[in-house]
Amino acid sequence: MSVWKWKNRKKSKQKTIEIPHKTLKKRDHEEVTGNLEETITFIKDLLGENEDFIIRRLKIFGKYPATVFYISNLVDTKLINDGLLKPLMSSPEWIQEEGLNHEELIKILSEEVLYYSEVKFEENLAKLVEVILSGETVVAMDGLRQALHIDTRHVEKRSINAPETEQVIIGPREGFIEQLGTNIGLLRYRLPTADFRVKTLKVGKMTKSKVAICYLEGTTNPMIVDEVEKRLSKIDIDAILDIGYLEQFIEDNHYTPFPQTYLTERPDTTVGNLIEGRVAILVDGSPFAMLVPVVFNQFYQAMDDYSSRFVLSSFVRSVRVLALVFSLVFPSLYVSFISFNPELLPTEFAVAVAGGRAGVPYPAVVEVLILEISMEILREATVRLPQQIGGALSIVGVLIIGEAAVSAGLASPITVVVIALTTIGSFATPVYSASFALRLLRFPLVILAGIFGLYGVMIGIIFVFNHMLALKSFGVPYMSPISPGNAQGAKDVMIRAPLWWMPRRPAFLHPPNDDRLGSNDVLEQSKPYDERWEEQADGEAKGNNSRPDNGNSN
Incomplete structure (x- = not known):
């Protein structure tokens, strides 16, 4: 067979393959006809031959043919056996009539037989397939032009533990988990108010991920809620596996290193932002809540600041701001002083630095870049390794590799100290995404310092600040309340003023x-x-x- 014929044959075979979720979309207008065999064929053709897809035929009250559909790995089978199949297949003594009409049968089932808090009815066949895939159980009866479905979903979940990415000093030790219902319950536990609102929608053509929009009615600006719903409804993708997928679609600027949403594992942090007037977005399957809109000062604040007295919180926050600035500009200032402006250093210190760098064969900018890249590699390796050996590797890497580099003349002691202090300063930023942005911006600032000296550092800092001033998060200026200025908001920027x-x-x-x-x-x-x-x-x-x-x- 020639190559041309083989390719054409391959294309012809590919054309005959039908993708189930696309077929379901094409047939989303079809409804239950009342013919039980047609309903079984429709559902079976779409869900295919799956070992965990159960089709159970039965006769309701021993007289009326029906079929139960569910996926065994998504439901509580004991609940189905005891709460659904048993009452449906038993013949109550008070039902003596030879033939009940369908309206009477539905009323008896929903009001007297099935002991569930909510029994729903659906006429659309495509919707029935979707609820089966989400963990509900569908009961279709012969001659009835609608099927009932009951929420029997049961998925194993981990227990509620302390958040792993956000250390808690003073505050509750509860963190979100992957189940959306549990996460919303944690928020309602802290917000027992009638103002709390939850809107849900499904995103993802294949995953059908359930997304919850949480806010406080009368506190959150309705325009922000409408904008969040608008952006989420426009997402058209096959899968939403984590809340980070949503973040990439709904942020205002896709090309900035600065985060425009706030991700948190802590319910108390989420509630605090809801009370201020923000919107929280949660996704089923993700242990994080996404808060919008955000401003830059949120990323060096912590919920613990508000649990401590304002004098202590203000001091700690000032230290964080200093560490943030330190981690951004310290390496570039070091390069500019060493390469272009050594006269700005004290004489004794300049002599000590020159003596330490006597054996280094390349310029200061190359030395700093090599150590920065090495530190990033070491940091990434530490994160990816198991916890049992990750800490040991970081200590070995910093001590042994740093000492070996100095002994071999590949780096000067003062440069190692500068990079170490810079790395420690980046750890003081509570939010990982914000500290990562600062780590990324250090490299262009170092390169500018190596080319233009202090002028390059100032040009880089001015460019960064201009970029931040131009950013917005859902229409809110990123540098608020500094620019545009607000006296009331400024009380919670550099310091944490008393709550009153x-x-x-x-x-x-x-x-x-x-x-x-x-x-x-x-x-x-x-x-x-x-x-x-x-x-x-x-x-x-x-x-x-x-x-x-x-x-x-x-």
Whole structure:
């Protein structure tokens, strides 16, 4: 057979292959006809010969032919046997009529026989296939132009543990898990209010991933909620396997290293942002919640800041900001000082640095880039290795490899110290995506410093800040409340002001209800306790003096 004939034969075979989910989309208009065999054929043709797809024929009350459809690995089989099949196949003594019409039969099944909180009816055959694949059980009856389906889903899940990517110092030790219902329950547990709203939709042509949009009615700006729904509804992809897939589709700028959404494993962090007026997006199968819109100052803040007293929290946050700036510009400043502007260094220090670099055969910019790349490789290797040996590898890599590089004359001691301090500073940023952006930006800043010196560093920093000022997250300026400026929001940027100094929600979110603290409480708490005690004592004294004398006083 010639190559041309073989290719044509291959193409002809490929044309005959029907993809089930596309076939289902083409036939999404078909409805249940009442012919039980036609319903069985439709569902069986689409779901194919699967070992875990169960088709169970039975007679309801011993008289009415029916079929039960479910996927055994997605349901609680004991619940189906005891709560569904047993009552359907038994013959109650009070049903003596030879023939019940279909309306009476449906009413008896839903109101007197099946002990489930909700029994739903569906006429569309494509919808029945989808609910079977999601873990529900479908019961189709002969002569009935609709089938009932019951939620019997049961998937093994892990227990609720402390979040692994966010260390908790002061606060609850609960973290999200992969089941969407459990995650929403954790939010409702902390928000027992009628304002809490949950909207769901399915994204992904194959995975049909359930996405939940959570917000507070009357607190979150409706325009933000509408924009979130609009962006999510436009996603057209085969699979959504994690919430990171959604992040890439709905962010405003796809070419920036800075994150425009906030991913968290902590329910308390999610609730805190919901109360401020943000929207939380959760995906079934992902242990993270995505918060939008976000601003840059959120990425060096932690939920623990609000659980501690404001003096301590402000100090810790200032240290984080210093470490953030330090990790971004320290290597580039070192390169510019060594290569272009050594006169800016103290004489003794400059002599010590020059002596340490005497045996290094390449410029400072090359030395810093080699060590930075080596550190990134070591960091990635540590993350990918099992936890039992990952920590040991990081210690061995830093100590042995660093010492060997200095001894071999491949790096100077001062450069190793600079890179080590820079790496430690990047660990102080609580959010991984933000620290990764800073790590990425260090490389162009070092290259600019190696070419233009301090001028290059300043050009790079100006470019980074201009880029951040131009960014937006769902229409909210990324550098709010610094630019545009807001005095109320500035109380929670560089420092964490006392809670009673922040009676308003963030203005850049434009919440319909911006009051989160009563004015009377603010005025009362701002007074020292001894002043309030004296006022109360004075009031009681005046009240006693104003009493009429009944002649009983001495």
